[in-house]
Amino acid sequence: MAKLKTMVDQETCTACELCYDRVPEVYKNRGDGIADVVKCDIKDEEDHCWMIVPEGLEDEVREVEDECPSGSIIVEELEE
Structure with a gap:
């Protein structure tokens, strides 16, 4: 599997808690x-x-990217 990178579009995040509840190793509440x-x-x-x-x-x-209600989780393949 290809390496991935992820970010959160904080301008559109609705603070639903889905991402940091499900994957706390990657996402957090700021x-x-x-x-x-x-x-x-x-x-x-x-x-x-x-x-x-x-x-x-x-x-x-x-x-989590697929389920984020605001589409704020962005995941891309890491370019090596």
Whole structure:
């Protein structure tokens, strides 16, 4: 399976708690209910923090991406 990276669009996040309840190894509550990634492995040109998805959590992260009611969870293949 390809390595994945993930981020949260905090502008559209509705603080539903789905992602950090389901995959706390990757997503966290930043303190106001809005989700964020647990650590910032990569910063893109727009200053978004991306986390490299730990091995074994790829399926869970993809499921949360599909189920996020606001579409705020973004998952992409990591370019090597």
